[in-house]
């Protein structure tokens with residue numbers, strides 16, 4: 001480093017320290033994706049205001065900081081296949097166009113999920129539950145049509161989402177009720193037949209949980225024993241200040257990788273608010289709302305520091321296992337976009353994402369970028 005540069009760096013660091021923001025020292029051109037380099041893809045979910053280009057602030061952030069995208073909602077069953085003979089791909093096509101124009105790697109989310117699945121899927125015209133044969137055929141038609149529509153555009157599909165519960169058994173969804181365990185291998189088989197080149201993923205939340213971890217390992221083995229393709233497990237990263245335990249999350253990453261699949265951290269966000277079930281009595285609505293929406297104006301510095309440190313710790317974990325991690329994807333661009341503002345109660349203000357409501361990187365993101373600039377000198 002030249003003397004002039006050292007002096008400038010000291011000046012900048014002093015300035016940053018006095019302003020309390022490490023982001024002031026980062027090179028304006030360097031994005032998070034440059035800092036991550038080829039360790040893994042770094043992505044974000046997009047809502048339709050973003051993939052249509054209307055949310056120009058978010059679009060700027062996406063172009064600068066991310067190299068991968070996933071549709072937050074517009075590729076889900078109820079969106080693309082609202083009734084048996086109707087497929088609506090307009091919004092999803094716009095998402096693909098955005099990805100192509102900006103050279104972003106795209107993931108399809110998701111082919112089979114018990115939620116946001118239209119009701120017609122499981123009943124006949126008289127409202128009676130369909131037979132296993134009919135459901136199989138409907139799954140096949142859905143997966144073939146959707147996967148073939150996007151053929152060549154996506155790197156991979158979340159083929160089945162959230163099918164295993166905490167004791168490792170199968171969620172008692174309609175798919176399970178009608179077809180039993182068989183619905184998962186069938187979904188993977190149909191997806192592969194429809195697009196043999198596309199990668200296939202199983203995606204779930206609460207993956208730090210030992211029971212679910214074992215259930216997912218068992219599922220990978222079953223698929224592989226049957227000669228079916230599964231390329232990766234998507235570990236949804238919906239976190240809080242007190243969950244998951246980083247060691248348990250790491251155990252699951254290693255357990256899945258040991259089965260010969262890649263690991264993806266999908267849907268990453270961390271609520272900065274108290275965990276709902278452990279606070280006030282739910283019957284006391286006013287107290288409950290206050291307890292669950294404690295920072296309606298801004299996140300206090302003390303909480304922000306803990307949040308940033310915890311996010312950094314998880315990011316470091318992903319980096320440590322970069323050999324098995326293929327992609328890390330945030331579930332939304334900026335805090336204002338997050339589903340967490342409406343869950344578990346509507347209208348609360350959460351701070352769970354990598355960029356704040358003014359589209360500025362959170363301190364831990366600036367730190368990652370800065371560290372990379374330093375290590376590249």
Ligand code: 9MR
Pocket residue numbers: 072073115116161205236267339
């Ligand atoms: O973020 C999504 C939100 O906008 C939708 O209303 C919701 C509907 O169920 O789905 C959210 O995304 C979910 C994702 O598709 C699957 N894992 C859990 C996510 C958060 O609920």
